[in-house]
Amino acid sequence: MTSERTTRRFPVALGRLASASASASAKETARGGVATRASATALIRPQRHVAAAHADAARSRPAVGLGLDSADVRARMVERLRREGAGDARVLAAFAEVPRHLFVDAGLATQAYEDTSLPIGHGQTISKPSVVARMLELLFGGANAQEKGHLGAVLEIGTGCGYQAALLCRLGRRVISVERLRPLHDKARTLLATMRETRLRLVYGDGVIGHAPGAPYDSIVAAAGGSEIPQAWLDQLAVGGRLVSPVQQPGGRGQVLVVVDRRAEGFARAVHGAVKFVPLKSGLAR
Ligand code: SAH
Numbered sequence: 158m159t160s161e162r163t164t165r166r167f168p169v170a171l172g173r174l175a176s177a178s179a180s181a182s183a184k185e186t187a188r189g190g191v192a193t194r195a196s197a198t199a200l201i202r203p204q205r206h207v208a209a210a211h212a213d214a215a216r217s218r219p220a221v222g223l224g225l226d227s228a229d230v231r232a233r234m235v236e237r238l239r240r241e242g243a244g245d246a247r248v249l250a251a252f253a254e255v256p257r258h259l260f261v262d263a264g265l266a267t268q269a270y271e272d273t274s275l276p277i278g279h280g281q282t283i284s285k286p287s288v289v290a291r292m293l294e295l296l297f298g299g300a301n302a303q304e305k306g307h308l309g310a311v312l313e314i315g316t317g318c319g320y321q322a323a324l325l326c327r328l329g330r331r332v333i334s335v336e337r338l339r340p341l342h343d344k345a346r347t348l349l350a351t352m353r354e355t356r357l358r359l360v361y362g363d364g365v366i367g368h369a370p371g372a373p374y375d376s377i378v379a380a381a382g383g384s385e386i387p388q389a390w391l392d393q394l395a396v397g398g399r400l401v402s403p404v405q406q407p408g409g410r411g412q413v414l415v416v417v418d419r420r421a422e423g424f425a426r427a428v429h430g431a432v433k434f435v436p437l438k439s440g441l442a443r
Pocket residue numbers: 277281282283284314315316317318319320321322335336337338341362363364365380381435436437438439440
């Protein structure tokens with residue numbers, strides 16, 4: 158780490174961050190309806206049980222000759238996302254461009270445009286499109302993103318198969334995505350290289366410490382949730398930046414989607430409903 162600035166510590170435990178839930182919701186509503194979904198209490202499961210998804214895979218037909226490469230297939234998924242409340246044209250345009258079926262095994266490709274999570278190996282899953290759409294829309298609510306009209310400098314924790322990273326490349330100016338499982342990192346690197354994602358840097362590392370060399374970030378998004386938002390993520394968030402992450406609640410009460418905005422005067426936290434992501438784990442795995 159060469160030019161890392163002396164980071165001011167922000168010893169802000171999540172519980173002590175000012176809750177901006179109410180005002181955040183009001184703002185979201187004004188921007189076009191995220192609040193309805195954001196405040197929904199229904200449990201959203203972006204990552205379902207791997208066994209269930211494997212069972213589905215066994216029932217699925219091979220992808221050959223099914224026209225999955227056609228833009229129409231993606232357009233239908235986009236239309237469904239729109240019907241279900243995803244309203245941001247920039248987010249929907251990204252979904253219309255990225256071929257999701259290439260990010261899953263061929264045996265699962267026929268399900269790639271359904272609103273479902275799918276296994277990507279190593280006990281991990283690609284998140285459900287509607288949940289990804291919701292997280293991306295939330296990122297656009299950050300002050301810097303609103304001002305710039307794009308997500309700016311982005312940090313993604315949990316590359317997985319790289320699908321969300323590909324979407325982020327279309328929405329931000331530069332994207333760093335960190336993955337702790339080597340085989341997933343390698344696979345995503347190979348695939349995304351063929352897609353010539355020039356704005357993207359994939360990092361094999363422990364995302365719990367973020368990625369200081371690329372900081373500060375206008376947008377930070379995590380696809381895995383721990384019991385607390387790591388301090389490093391808060392340190393690496395730009396003033397005017399927004400962080401969206403699942404956080405495990407104490408006492409086995411499941412995860413909630415947490416949004417943290419960094420303002421000149423400090424951090425503001427809002428909770429946006431129940432979610433279920435894979436756990437955020439520390440350390441690397443080969
Ligand atoms: N955005 C991904 C979702 C992958 S699931 C996609 O589009 O496919 C979440 C990922 O987070 C998993 O691949 C898991 O290995 C990874 N993960 C969990 N803890 C991590 C950590 N500390 N650092 C980096 N990645 C982590």
